[in-house]
Amino acid sequence: MIEEGTETHEREIIAFTSLSRRIHYQVQRKCGILRLTIMDPFGAPPSSLSGNQPSNEHMMGQLKQQLAQAYAEEFFSTVRDKCFTKCVPKPGSSLSGSESSCITRCVERYIEATGIVSRAVFTALPR
């Protein structure tokens, strides 16, 4: 019973992770945790599973948190690449003042650009 349910969730989650390679690992790991919590809530013996099952809210909250972190990590890594390329074309012995302020502006502009693109996408998408 419970295992069947767990497998369904797992399949869903795996299909879901194929969407983004970079967040694949995090969600895969999450899936393992999810499975563990369903199979073995609070380390209780299998016979008392149904009584102690973690609530959906708990699992959804955890998954959301994990995803938010994965998105943030991905965003950070992109912005770092973009701004390093733009602002530090010839790396010197230390980061200069003008390079630092370029990086600050670059991060702000990248966030702004994400907003502009996001609005453009939402206008273009058929609703």
Place this chain on the structure above:
Amino acid sequence: MDASQSANTAELQSFLEQEKQKAVLNELVGKLTDVCWEKCITYAPGSKFSSSEVSCLSNCAQRYLDTSTLILRRFQNMQR
């Protein structure tokens, strides 16, 4: 599976479905920002975007989607 369990599963599945849609959009916006940033922001970014940079980003994103639709249609025609 008893009733409460299958209700739980249904709830989780619809939650995952929603998160899946969000992930698709998130991925799309991320990809488009990446591509259009390269195309539109040619100098080191200033303290404010110029209006031409803003319209370039917006046009770039929408034309990218048009391109995607066009190519998909072309592929569909090829399959027939």
